[in-house]
Amino acid sequence: MSQSFNTKTVHFKSEQHRPNNSKVTPIYQTSAFSFKDLDDVEAFYNGEKDYLYSRVGNPNPDELAHVVSNLENAPAGVSAASGLAAILVGVLSVCQAGDHILASTDIYGGTYELFETELTSFGIELSFVDFKDLNAVEQAVRPNTKLVYTESITNPLLYVEDLTAIVAFSNKHSLKTMVDNTFATPYLITPYDQGVNLVVHSATKYLGGHSDVTAGVLVGDKDLIQRARSKAIHLGPTLAPMEAWLTVRGVKTLALRMEKQVSNAEKLARTLLENPDVKTVYYPKNASPNGNGAIVSIDLNDTIDVKTFFQSLGFVKIIPTLAGVETTVSYPKTTSHRALSEEVRQSLGITTGLVRISVGIEDIKDIIQAFEQALTNSRK
Ligand SMILES: Cc1ncc(COP(=O)(O)O)c(C=O)c1O
Incomplete structure (x- = not known):
């Protein structure tokens, strides 16, 4: 039975992480998990066990990713240490050196800086274009363009992007789309429902809701999320258990x-x-x-x-x-x-x-x- 948004914010299946039938998932404040013998360790690598080491995986960040993917109607998600970390691993799940990104000019300044200063140093090319003019965006497509990046409601001038048109344009050119949904939240807009491949949040904002946590979440296509998760594990900005727990508590309201x-x-x-x-x-x-x-x-x-x-x-x-x-x-x-x-x-x-x-x-x-x-x- 499909549930409405308000119900999904408070009911989500995490029973496997709730020992002794605790009502709320406890904080797994541990950097690693123990194993009874070497066969037990092998069981992790064979996919029979979920957890080994908290940078690689921990029930609290996994619960947060699960809750947000459920609200965004996306099949998979991964948590990250901040909104910018989630943006970085999302972009790197699509682009590598030599690829080109088409990004909206009207985005959060920190994202602009991440793209302009860091991604270019990784050899990723960039064009910032005014997304109010989709003809101009189309003209900026290059043979090596891989990703179209924007925000559903832009920061700080609050322009509402036409995601349907952006997805149509991206599909025409076989590009992936990534949308920062921080300002709108899935309470207002669910970009994945409109065909966007990756949806990212600074969970520091409305998802956490109480200005007491720095966190990020990325949800979207399964294959891209799998790659983003690997990037987070390799580069290191995975989310700490306590921060994830606070964010899940925030999402409930x-x-x-x-x-x-x-x-x-x-x-x-x-x-x-x-x-x-x-x-x-x-x-x-x-x-x-x-x-x-x-x-x-x-x-x-x-x-x-x-x-x-x-x-x-x-x-x-x-x-x-x-x-x-x-x-x-x-x-x-x-x-x-x-x-x-x-x-x-x-x-x-x-x-x-x-x-x-x-x-x-x-x-x-x-x-x-x-x-x-x-x-x-x-x-x-
Ligand atoms: C729209 C938007 N996206 C991303 C970020 C970055 O998030 P964080 O500060 O959690 O890294 C911010 C921060 O203000 C933001 O406003």
């Missing part, structure tokens, strides 16, 4: 948190749209039947002193992450997108007035009041 945060974000976006001190409100439209996400970006008018604005937000703190239960703000220009040249930032719309708001679960009246007060206090 994903639907509840998203419902509240999305509803708060919609109300805040609507209010800020009316405010004369806000030049532009970036908030997705028609992202999914469950709403448009819980991130709102705003471009402040010249009437506002940006530094004073950030100092006047009361309980809303400047924190260069997103997706926790508390409303927070970040300044993409000097944090997430610092690594980009000023020219690239300008062309993307990452301006001096751009503020990224991660909307939390507080009472919406308090959130709105914090922003209205900060705008009033920081008027030049």
Whole structure:
């Protein structure tokens, strides 16, 4: 029987990892597993036993990968030490030296840096293209192109990618597609259902949900996940048991948190749209039947002193992450997108007035009041 999303966040089959019928999977806080004799060791290599050494495999990161693949409707998954580690092993499951990646320009700055600085040093070629113009993307295809990379809702300008069109274009050229679904989460968008091969998460964000863990998850086609798992084992960024356990606990309230945060974000976006001190409100439209996400970006008018604005937000703190239960703000220009040249930032719309708001679960009246007060206090 197929289960609905909310049910899948709390019911998942992990009984084999629950000794003594414990309700919750314990934390397997161990670096290795013991064997009664050498035949028992052989049993691991013959595939009859699951665990040998925690970098190679451990029940907690495996449980997290299982839970997220289930929510994304993907057949396989692997956990990693961070979102960037999951992106790296995902890309390396498709590309090697001499291959070419087509990536969207409008992506998280850390991913941009990983691609531009590290992947090129591995001999992987790159083109950053504006994915709003799929003709331009098509023109950038080379004979050695292997992978198309983007985000389902982009960071920080919240553009909702047309995944159906991207998959159609990728299939036409026999390319694999990989999508970062961190901002949307499977509560809003399930890219694998649309034909995407690999879906990646910074589980540090909504999946964990409480800003107390750094983790990544990659789900997708079985053969690619198998290769990504080998890359993680060889390169080392596998996920620690405690971090995986915390993330699984977080996922159990994903639907509840998203419902509240999305509803708060919609109300805040609507209010800020009316405010004369806000030049532009970036908030997705028609992202999914469950709403448009819980991130709102705003471009402040010249009437506002940006530094004073950030100092006047009361309980809303400047924190260069997103997706926790508390409303927070970040300044993409000097944090997430610092690594980009000023020219690239300008062309993307990452301006001096751009503020990224991660909307939390507080009472919406308090959130709105914090922003209205900060705008009033920081008027030049
Ligand atoms: C959309 C997106 N993808 C990936 C990452 C990287 O994740 P992590 O910090 O867990 O490595 C981030 C971090 O902010 C992000 O916003």
